[in-house]
Amino acid sequence: METVGEVLARLGGWAMAADLVRVTSRRSLAAAVQRGDVQRIARGVYGLPGLAADLATAIAHDGVLSHTSAAAVWRLPLLVPPAKPHITLPTNRNAKAGPPAVLHWADLPVGDRRTRRTSLLRTVLDCSRILPFGEALAVADAALATGRVTQDELTAAAVTMSGFGRPNALRVAAVATSRAESFLESMLRSLLLEAGIGGFEPQVHVTTGTSRVRVDLGDRANRIALEAEGFEFHGSAAKFAADCRRYDELVAAGWLVLRFTYQQVIGDPRWVLATVEGARAGRIDVPDDG
Structure with a gap:
C-alpha cells in the first residue's frame, strides 16, 4: 500500500483528504501529519511539506x-x-x-x-x-x-x-508572434509599435557574402538590424569570435546594426527610439538586398 506521502507525490503534491483516505486510511493520514510528513493546507486539504507558496x-x-x-x-x-x-x-x-x-x-x-x-x-x-x-x-x-x-x-x-x-x-x-526569441526582443518591439515605427520584423534572415544569419528585428527596406542584448556574456572565445564575424558580415552586406541592452530598453526607451529614428533617417533610399 502507498504511503500518504507517496500518494501526494503522485497527485502533484497536494490532495483532498477524502482522496487520500480512499487509498490509505484516516489513521495513516493523521499519523503522517503528526510526523511532519504531510501538512494541512486548508480544511480538508493536505500537501507535502515545501509545497510552492503560491500554490x-x-x-x-x-x-x-x-x-x-x-x-x-x-x-x-x-x-x-x-x-x-x-x-x-x-x-x-x-x-x-x-x-x-x-x-x-x-x-x-x-x-x-x-x-x-x-x-x-x-x-x-x-x-x-x-x-x-x-x-x-x-x-x-x-x-x-x-x-x-x-x-x-x-x-x-x-x-x-x-x-x-x-x-x-x-x-x-x-x-503577438511566435517568432520572438526573448523577453527583451519583445519589449524592444513593443517600443517600436507604441511609437508607430513600422517596418521591423522579428527574426529576419539576412544573406551575407558567406552565410545566412538572423537578426532580432530587421527593417529590410532600410537594411537596419536591431539586436536585443541580454545579460549573457559571450561564454567562450569561439562564441565571441563568431559574434564578431556575424556583426562584420552584416555590416559588409550593407546593414546598419544597432545593439540595445536590457538597461537601455527598460530604463531609457526614449533614447532607444530616438536612436532608431535617427538611424532610419540616415538610411533613406538604401537598396533592398532582395
Missing part, C-alpha cells in the same frame, strides 16, 4: 493561480514577479480568510480547477488585463512560441473578452 495560497483560498502568478508557473517571462499571488475564485464563491493574495472572480472550467492554475490561453488574456502593453506582449509572444496556443486562438479569445483590459488584449493579440 498553497491558491489551495487555501480554494481558487486557482491566475494572471502573472499563473504566468510564472507556465514559465512565461515577467518584468517583475508579483508581490502577492494572484488567485481567481469561481464567481459564486465568497472570499474567505487565507494568506495574502490578490483575488479575482471569474467562471473557471473544470480543467483549471483540477490543476489549480488558469490555462495558458486564459493566462495570456488575464496578463493583458493588468500589464502594460510591452510586458503583456512579451507574455503573449512566449506563449505562442510554445506552440500550445495559436495567434488565431488568441485573437478569437480576445474578441470575446469583456470588461477591463479588453482593448489591451485585442492590441496584444493583433501583433
